[in-house]
Amino acid sequence: xxxxxxxxxxxxxxxxxxxxxxxxxxxxxxxxxxxxxxxxxxxxxxxxxxxxxxxxxxxxxxxxxxxxxxxxxxxxxxxxxxxxxxxxxxxxxxxxxxxxxxxxxxxxxxxxxxxxxxxxxxxxxxxxxxxxxxxxxxxxxxxxxxxxxxxxxxxxxxxxxxxxxxxxxxxxxxxxxxxxx
Numbered sequence: 001x002x003x004x005x006x007x008x009x010x011x012x013x014x015x016x017x018x019x020x021x022x023x024x025x026x027x028x029x030x031x032x033x034x035x036x037x038x039x040x041x042x043x044x045x046x047x048x049x050x051x052x053x054x055x056x057x058x059x060x061x062x063x064x065x066x067x068x069x070x071x072x073x074x075x076x077x078x079x080x081x082x083x084x085x086x087x088x089x090x091x092x093x094x095x096x097x098x099x100x101x102x103x104x105x106x107x108x109x110x111x112x113x114x115x116x117x118x119x120x121x122x123x124x125x126x127x128x129x130x131x132x133x134x135x136x137x138x139x140x141x142x143x144x145x146x147x148x149x150x151x152x153x154x155x156x157x158x159x160x161x162x163x164x165x166x167x168x169x170x171x172x173x174x175x176x177x178x179x180x181x
Contacts, residue, residue, distance in 0.1 A: 033127040034071075036174040037097045041072045041125070044168050053079050053090075061085040062117055070094045071125075076162055088117050092160045095123040111135060115142040120161040123168075127151075127176055132168065134158060151175065 038056050045054045053075035059067050061082060068088075072095040079090035094114055096106040106124050114122040115138040122135040122143065130151040135143035149156050149170060156168045 031099055031176075033174055033176045034097050034099050037125055037127055038071050040172055040174065041095055041168065044172075045074065045166060047167055048074070048164055053077060053086075055086075059085050060088050060091060062088045062113075066113060066117075068094075068113070071097045074160065074166060088119065091119050092162060093121040093123065093158065093166060094119050095125055098124060098126040098128060100128070107133075111142050115139055121158060123158070125173065127174060130175060132156065132170065132173075 042054065042056065045052055048054075055073045055075065056071060057069050058073070059069045060073065062068055067085075073091055074093040075086055075090045076092060079086055094110075096102070096110050098106045103126075106126075111122060111124070115135070118138045120136065120138065122138075124133040124135070126132070132149045132151070133146055134149065134156070135146045137144035151170050151173050153170050156170050158166045158168060160166055
């Protein structure tokens with residue numbers, strides 16, 4: 001798709017559009033709950049220090065052209081860009097926020113992908129189910145361990161591979177308004 005065509009395209013409201021350096025255009029729906037949940041995770045990451053390397057919707061370099069722009073990621077403190085992107089090898093934690101259209105991808109496809117590439121911690125945050133699933137101990141096909149935590153159950157400390165602890169406040173995660181799905 002040419003730049004002119006992209007500039008003239010009207011994308012549906014409520015969608016986030018990413019333009020990759022490789023010419024790919026990725027469009028994904030985003031709800032208020034989705035955006036607010038990512039914001040909440042970013043706020044919680046301040047406990048790692050103001051200069052902690054975190055990212056939202058930033059392409060990470062994965063092998064086999066499986067690049068990814070996760071909803072939220074925490075990188076090693078010494079991570080350095082390789083070209084224009086950080087490598088999956090620099091990632092300590094990836095979190096994906098479930099939307100109505102992404103549930104299968106977030107729960108199944110991403111769990112397999114991030115486990116296959118050895119991402120130490122993969123977190124699925126589901127505002128609609130009111131739960132957070134923390135996957136640890138990656139394998140070639142997913143993760144060995146998965147623990148589910150309910151919204152409203154306090155602070156959830158998540159140990160990172162570099163010895164730091166990311167604490168997700170389950171009491172502060174936004175819930176969908178009644179009648180929203």
